[in-house]
Amino acid sequence: MKWIYYYENFYSWAESTQLNRISSLSDFTSVDEIIEIVENSMTKEHLNLLEKH
Structure with missing residues (x-):
């Protein structure tokens, strides 16, 4: 999945x-969108999965 799709749907x-x-x-x-989501919305579990990926 492309990042743009993930970003556009993340908050919903x-x-x-x-x-x-x-x-x-x-x-x-x-990078700006990744930073926005990481800073504002991602939990430790999100970050662990993102780091593994």
């Missing part, structure tokens, strides 16, 4: 969906 998804979709990310094009 349940946390479980956010977590499940991290593993399917294949494109990280916007």
Whole structure:
């Protein structure tokens, strides 16, 4: 899944969906958007999955 799709839908998804979709990310094009989500919304669990991916 491309980052833009993840970013556009992140805030409307349940946390479980956010977590499940991290593993399917294949494109990280916007550093600013990644930083925004990491700083404002991601839990430690999100960050651990993102780091593994």
